Amino acid sequence: MPLATLLTDFGTADGYVAEMKGVLLSGVPALQLVDVSHDVPAQDVEFARLSFARYWRRFPVGTVHLVVVDPDVGTARKALAIESDGRFAVGPDNGVLSPAMLWPGARAVAIEIPHGAAPTFHGRDVFAPAAVRLLRGDAFEDLGAPYSDAALRRTPEAQRRNDGGQDGLVLGVDRFGNLITNLTGRGEGTVEVAGKLLRVVRTYGDVTEGELLALVGSHGLIEVAVRGGNASRTLGIARGAPVTLRRDGGTA
């Protein structure tokens, strides 16, 4: 069964996403169409990139991911289709598709812009039609010319410290107020954030209700949270704030 996912910053109320869905379902009647989200903060390419990084490989081989967070629609930026690890992705050439593009063996083409495409709505007139072609089984190469110059964004890496720790930052804050950092760990050490020192624990159950904690999140990155609460509000910090991982007193 052909399967497509949709990630946009359009919201749903205005009906733009529905227009895209109409194009997809008109082109591929038996399509399995999965909403990822339409609530990405408006024009926040970096937010969308981090979200896309989480889910793109969780879907079956053959899935076509549409990612339309596209502040530069109507400029000279390219429209891309990517084949990577058996999945496909279509979206603007602004780095939002980097997680798939940076995977070994990925390749990209620059999608030809159909004549008459609205310069303000490539989601409907460029990306959805390209997805339809892929979902129908058209050859990837037929969508456009190979493109080797795709914009790439990388998650900033934490810096190794002389004492064996890491200096990093808050990559994002999720709906629960958890701070997702770029510190990597195996569950040891102490996190310094907003003047607090937090021992890295294994799970929420290791602290009491309302207490701050640090743990290794579901993607291997260290997160700062409040059990039953909101760490971002408690600490008054947001995306970009500095965090440090300290090795425990010379033992590791």
Next chain:
Amino acid sequence: MPLATLLTDFGTADGYVAEMKGVLLSGVPALQLVDVSHDVPAQDVEFARLSFARYWRRFPVGTVHLVVVDPDVGTARKALAIESDGRFAVGPDNGVLSPAMLWPGARAVAIEIPHGAAPTFHGRDVFAPAAVRLLRGDAFEDLGAPYSDAALRRTPEAQRRNDGGQDGLVLGVDRFGNLITNLTGRGEGTVEVAGKLLRVVRTYGDVTEGELLALVGSHGLIEVAVRGGNASRTLGIARGAPVTLRRDGGTA
């Protein structure tokens, strides 16, 4: 494959939309069920009408559109089913379905209210069951008596000016803060809005980041936007604000 879409102002968290989905899927097990939105501002029929206008004909022939923005549920207002251009729509008789009703050849029936329908929740007890009948292939005429008195809402038309321009208004503001107007154009002239004069350009790429612009949007209506920004906030104006299109100095 039977295909239905859903547009409501219910939000999703309370579970009302899920009740409707349960009715639909219990009645039509192989249903392809597409969320348009449940985030329409509460009881905002006009907002929903403009959204519906955008997407209803994008879906394949045979699609059944449910549109339940229904501030007068439980009054004497009729419940309608419409057949138009090969698609179906069900919803309250408050004008929200006008885009389909005004299409050439459209016809309507007044759905019989099932005995025991909750007077506060026709979405679940009237519209979803009517959609099930259409999705199962029941004859349109069997849903109720022909109805020729459907409430109609029309997008207000801009007024032609003596100098060849138009006086119009802001029909709505989308999630990006773009002002969707009722001015029609082919990409020429100057828009006057909130004391600013904006040359109509072809695309966002024609201005610099942060700059105001006017262009012809993806539905042929002139929009006012800020590249990489939010025009509604920048200009401090909202739905209903006056806008004017001026012909360029005597040249057209």
Next chain:
Amino acid sequence: MPLATLLTDFGTADGYVAEMKGVLLSGVPALQLVDVSHDVPAQDVEFARLSFARYWRRFPVGTVHLVVVDPDVGTARKALAIESDGRFAVGPDNGVLSPAMLWPGARAVAIEIPHGAAPTFHGRDVFAPAAVRLLRGDAFEDLGAPYSDAALRRTPEAQRRNDGGQDGLVLGVDRFGNLITNLTGRGEGTVEVAGKLLRVVRTYGDVTEGELLALVGSHGLIEVAVRGGNASRTLGIARGAPVTLRRDGGTA
């Protein structure tokens, strides 16, 4: 066709829900996947329980409901699968699944936690895989050991008064600002709320635009509303506020 529904408090933008969807669709390619909501207030188990109560039996026999509002993920709380009235539900043992658990004949098992499951994300690593097994037709008993100690939450019942009325409270406020109470009625009497006395009417059409009213809602509970308005804002009251149903002057 295998059918699963999803209710979470994750929001969609961060991509966590999409990870769960990827697991489900990788495991059950022909899955019909229905979003109930991802907008439940964060960690609000009681809100989710009331929503789940509304929809779980509306879906066909065989449906697998995932309900992941799970403030105690990573503690010793059990992970449950429930079979009830022909439907299945999976979720944390915090009472959120009580509506299904309290149905006659329901039974529960404690799902075995897969080795390597992230202690912060049982939605992806415990509940979605358990749902996949049920959707593929694995025997319910094979998911884990029978569990007879599931946490139960019950909607608080209104108290019968000597005069034949009831003392109750506001269970919740929906998106329209309607106050859903635990008063039960057949459409008679007078509701006292926030110092106002409201005759119970049959439908919105029984009052004029902007007027307060009380009526029997679509689940048999008395609701307080403002026709065309927002009762919660008008009255300045929220979840938990006291309400009283008075019998009409000695006549009933």
